[in-house]
Amino acid sequence: FDEQLDGAVVDDSTSLYAHPASYYQRADLLPALKSNDTLRERFFGGTSKPVFTSSTADNHLVTLAEVVAMYLLVWSPTPWTLIEPGKPHLEADEVERYAREQQLVEDFTAGLEGVARAMAHLPCMMIFDDHDITDDWNLSANWEETAYGHPFSKRIIGNALLAYLLCQGWGNNPDALNDLVRQVHELSAAAVRKDNWLDSTAQDALIDQLLKFQQWHYVLPTSPALVVLDTRTRRWRSESNFNHPSGLLDWEALSELQQELIDHKSAIIVSPAPVFGVKLIEAIQRVFSWCGYPLLVDAENWMAHRGAANVILNIFRHSRTPGNYVILSGDVHYSFVYEILIRQRSGGPHIWQITSSGIKNEFPRRLLDTFDRLNRWLYSPRSPLNWFTKRRLM
Known part of the structure; x- marks a missing residue:
């Protein structure tokens, strides 16, 4: 046509x-x-x-x-x-x-x-x-x-x-x-x-x-439940500065997500962007966003927007949401696997963030290796720098 x-x-x-x-x-x-x-x-x-x-x-x-x-x-x-x-x-x-x-x-x-x-x-x-x-x-x-x-x-x-x-x-x-x-x-x-x-x-x-x-997302009635998120069209826009990155889900969409997860023992979540990314890279993106240049570094991650970050983290900590999660993601041009635990809580939830995004257009290998080593050193589990991130309790 x-x-x-x-x-x-x-x-x-x-x-x-x-x-x-x-x-x-x-x-x-x-x-x-x-x-x-x-x-x-x-x-x-x-x-x-x-x-x-x-x-x-x-x-x-x-x-x-x-x-x-x-x-x-x-x-x-x-x-x-x-x-x-x-x-x-x-x-x-x-x-x-x-x-x-x-x-x-x-x-x-x-x-x-x-x-x-x-x-x-x-x-x-x-x-x-x-x-x-x-x-x-x-x-x-x-x-x-x-x-x-x-x-x-x-x-x-x-x-x-x-x-x-x-x-x-x-x-x-x-x-x-x-x-x-x-x-x-x-x-x-x-x-x-x-x-x-x-x-x-x-x-x-x-x-x-x-x-x-507003119905691009979907849930498959599997066991465990498979929840696929639309993180592009229902965004939590920054009210303080329109140049700042929007939250990947707005309040209403996050509330719907929590209701989908209530009373499930386990869940698989598909989030195009990782919920738990590399803290060093997120910190760099945050600096560029503060300076008004989020587009330079694709500064869109779950932690880039205070409201969306706080709500999604509270969903994971909710007493009636699943005790076990696998989060499948891509988007970032590199791959990694994280196990996420909540500090001072032995009963869970247990969260695995699996990100596969390096098949095409991968970060330069030398740069990835450098970031990996710096991230392990700067943001190790006992590092005080963790307290300057929104994931300080994880």
Whole structure:
């Protein structure tokens, strides 16, 4: 399907695909207005992140068709047999990069048959994090105000969320999402009747619903219970400074989480970002947040927001919540396992934080080793520095 693109340099998706900036220069598709400088930097990765991540958005997906095509192409070898990608018009300095990336894509597609077979034989449950939509998605209230205040960036986010609904979210909790899926079907059916053009008004209305939707999380009735958190769309925004990182869950969402856990003996919690992270790295992120630069270091962790941190820690200490937890996480570009105990309480709870996030885009190994040694020394169980963290009782 094609679509109109309000607020962009191009008018619609067909113009986007034909535009010289369509490859490696998509940030240039934002209007060249002074008021959009912040949007350019935040949404298209203009902010430098020299230590913690190295992300670019030169080819950021924009249209709904692009995002759905991405899902099809990364999960199955079949769509690759139906297309013959042609080499686009490139600037001289982009030719080498294109050739290098083309080889990476070919290596990737060679392994897709095994991926498709694995997904066909295993139940796959998923939850979004920022890179399913865009980098640093909803990191702070200021980020939200900037991104959702521009029709083009709002459409980009909405299209990614629409595709997530169809390709990931629907299978997690069909009963909660059936009405939204029905509306997507109506939108696409209307597009078929209009020469495959999406109705812009209906598309924007559906995106508004998706951005307000509060049932992306889900609980599987297993033993122990498996609770999957949405830590992106129900955030506890900082009221003192809109540039400070938002809490990963707001008060209402945390209250619902506690009710889900009451009277269970054990629980598995899936939190995209670790609840219990590396204290040294969190301290560095805290310093950058104090200075007003949370985007430089992806300063979004459970302890970055006082309210959210206190509530989640109190949930673990509650007398009627489980005595045993396993928390499964990713996001941080490195992997670790922690056993967390509450000081001066021998009866639990016993908490295991398992984080696997080093397969792709891992921290530099030497930097990881340095942080690991410093963290063990500075924040050992008996270190007085622990009393300056929100996890002082753990």
